[in-house]
Amino acid sequence: MRTLLTAALILTATTALAEPKSIIADIWVDNWFEMYVNGEKVIEDSVPITTERSFNAETTTFTSDLPMTIAIMAKDFKENDSGLEYIGTNRQQMGDGGMIAQFRDAANGALIAATDGTMRCLVVQHAPVDRACANERDPVAGQGACAFVETPIPANWTAADFDDSAWPLAVEHTAREVGPKDGYDKINWDKSAKLIWSDDLVLDNTLLCRLVVTE
Numbered sequence: 001m002r003t004l005l006t007a008a009l010i011l012t013a014t015t016a017l018a019e020p021k022s023i024i025a026d027i028w029v030d031n032w033f034e035m036y037v038n039g040e041k042v043i044e045d046s047v048p049i050t051t052e053r054s055f056n057a058e059t060t061t062f063t064s065d066l067p068m069t070i071a072i073m074a075k076d077f078k079e080n081d082s083g084l085e086y087i088g089t090n091r092q093q094m095g096d097g098g099m100i101a102q103f104r105d106a107a108n109g110a111l112i113a114a115t116d117g118t119m120r121c122l123v124v125q126h127a128p129v130d131r132a133c134a135n136e137r138d139p140v141a142g143q144g145a146c147a148f149v150e151t152p153i154p155a156n157w158t159a160a161d162f163d164d165s166a167w168p169l170a171v172e173h174t175a176r177e178v179g180p181k182d183g184y185d186k187i188n189w190d191k192s193a194k195l196i197w198s199d200d201l202v203l204d205n206t207l208l209c210r211l212v213v214t215e
């Protein structure tokens with residue numbers, strides 16, 4: 001009887017510990033993102049990256065056990081691998097990126113995690129290699145100043161057990177540097193949520209970023 005009772009208590013305790021949390025995520029990326037939790041895709045930016053000025057924010061709710069691993073692919077828009085946009089027009093330019101996200105406990109609104117410089121981000125597309133590309137009359141991706149650097153996307157990069165210890169730390173940027181707008185302004189950001197990217201908001205166009213939430 002005592003053994004049975006103990007077993008029942010342990011089972012109850014284990015069940016309570018394993019109860020997944022309902023989590024509300026707010027995400028704003030210039031220009032597009034997809035997000036994975038423990039290797040499973042949870043949300044993709046609802047506005048296609050080809051949409052001009054796609055500065056929307058997304059809010060979504062998902063459930064996860066803690067610890068959890070958040071993995072976000074973030075893309076600054078580029079018309080092609082030169083990294084430029086508005087190619088051939090008088091607005092031809094390199095364009096810049098930026099992102100911010102926060103994760104709250106749906107039960108009480110408490111902040112669980114947010115983007116900041118403790119995250120790790122790997123740049124997988126960098127272009128152009130020379131800013132002079134933006135002034136070329138006929139910029140061709142892969143040629144001269146308009147060359148690009150592409151890094152293969154590691155298999156399993158979204159998985160909880162992926163080793164990101166060799167990736168660079170994310171870099172925090174000010175709102176003045178990023179110039180966030182539109183959807184960004186509709187979210188009440190916790191002050192611990194930071195705008196991040198690599199160290200180069202302009203030339204680094206596609207990033208893989210990971211955040212391990214242990215709380």
Ligand SMILES: [Ca+2]
Nearest residue numbers: 076077095096
């Ligand atoms: Ca952009």
Ligand SMILES: [Ca+2]
Nearest residue numbers: 076094095202
């Ligand atoms: Ca860019």
